[in-house]
Amino acid sequence: MLTLTPNAKEKLQGLIEKADKPLTGLRIKADMMGCAGIKYRLALVENPEDDDHIVECGDINLYVVPENAEILIGTVIDFEEKESGSGFTFANPNTAGMCACGKSFAA
DSSP, X not given: OEEEOHHHHHHHHHHHHHOSSOOOEEEEEEEXXXXXXXXXXXXXXXXXXXXXXXXXXXXXXXXXXXXGTTTTTTEXXXXXXXXXXXXXXXXXXXXXXXXXXXXOBOO
């Protein structure tokens, strides 16, 4: 379903280890943002919600909001550090050519 690159795994593991409370994984939610595409919301959490889909990526658990499971299939999550900033990136094959407002679609 979802894949973490080695950079993403390393960053998440470091964040989990530095946390003030015991965390078990990363909860992922994808919000449709009109023609802008998808906004990914990430939160390190102590426990998943009851209905979350759990994806094991080595030592890291990903908790996917149920209504987002289908749109996230095949997504690769990476962590990049650049001069302009750093952060998680998402290569989602399900969004190529997609207009999230539902009014136009690529053929």
